Amino acid sequence: SYVLTQPPSVSVAPGQTARITCGGNNIGIKSVHWYQQKPGQAPVLVVYDDTDRPSGIPERFSGSNSGNTATLTISRVEAGDEADYYCQLWDSSSDQGVFGGGTKLTVL
Amino acid sequence: QVQLVESGGGVVQPGRSLRLSCAASGFTFSNFGMHWVRQAPGKGLEWVAIISYDGGNIYYGDFVKGRFTISRDNSKNTLYLQVNSLRAEDTAVYYCAKDHAHSSPSLDSWGQGTLVTVSS
Numbered sequence: 573s574y575v576l577t578q579p580p581s582v583s584v585a586p587g588q589t590a591r592i593t594c595g596g597n598n599i600g601i602k603s604v605h606w607y608q609q610k611p612g613q614a615p616v617l618v619v620y621d622d623t624d625r626p627s628g629i630p631e632r633f634s635g636s637n638s639g640n641t642a643t644l645t646i647s648r649v650e651a652g653d654e655a656d657y658y659c660q661l662w663d664s665s666s667d668q669g670v671f672g673g674g675t676k677l678t679v680l
Numbered sequence: 681q682v683q684l685v686e687s688g689g690g691v692v693q694p695g696r697s698l699r700l701s702c703a704a705s706g707f708t709f710s711n712f713g714m715h716w717v718r719q720a721p722g723k724g725l726e727w728v729a730i731i732s733y734d735g736g737n738i739y740y741g742d743f744v745k746g747r748f749t750i751s752r753d754n755s756k757n758t759l760y761l762q763v764n765s766l767r768a769e770d771t772a773v774y775y776c777a778k779d780h781a782h783s784s785p786s787l788d789s790w791g792q793g794t795l796v797t798v799s800s
Contacts, residue, residue, distance in 0.1 A: 620788070668741050669727035
């Protein structure tokens with residue numbers, strides 16, 4: 573089945589920009605979704621269909637997807653953004669959902 | 681607002697079964713597909729299954745291999761996951777989630793999860 577690859581960790585200073593990648597074979601032709609999960613909490617959808625934000629998600633969160641890499645970008649990072657982030661897509665060839673392994677974002 | 685409340689978890693011996701439930705409110709349950717996702721302690725998210733709004737289409741993750749059954753009762757606004765032949769590796773928090781109903785399945789609202797611990 574389809575495999576999504578994320579870096580285990582990303583670190584960034586407050587106010588800077590964090591970029592979290594999600595690699596997959598020709599992922600650019602698929603719709604990628606991103607979730608934020610803080611310790612002890614359920615995940616929250618922050619970006620869907622590569623670039624769209626659900627209501628209530630700050631504009632600082634944005635997404636892109638091309639070639640073999642999808643990227644979640646968090647601008648002007650705040651301490652409250654520290655969390656695990658997961659990419660996810662629907663693999664239509666096997667009819668199942670797939671999550672990446674997750675990336676822990678640390679705000680220095 | 682959307683509320684999803686899971687129940688039915690607990691400590692269970694290997695080989696036994698459990699039925700997990702997810703009570704939904706705050707939206708028209710019968711209009712949306714629903715998912716189950718699990719997360720082993722300290723590990724990442726693992727997609728388990730999806731059921732369409734009317735129960736007519738069901739898909740499972742590769743690892744399920746016939747041991748789990750997703751179902752729904754739209755008259756009770758409730759989603760279920762029957763988990764059989766439980767193994768230690770099934771120990772996880774099980775989340776139900778509402779499908780976002782856009783171009784491809786994504787999960788826009790999640791419950792707080794119910795913990796299943798498989799141990800003798």
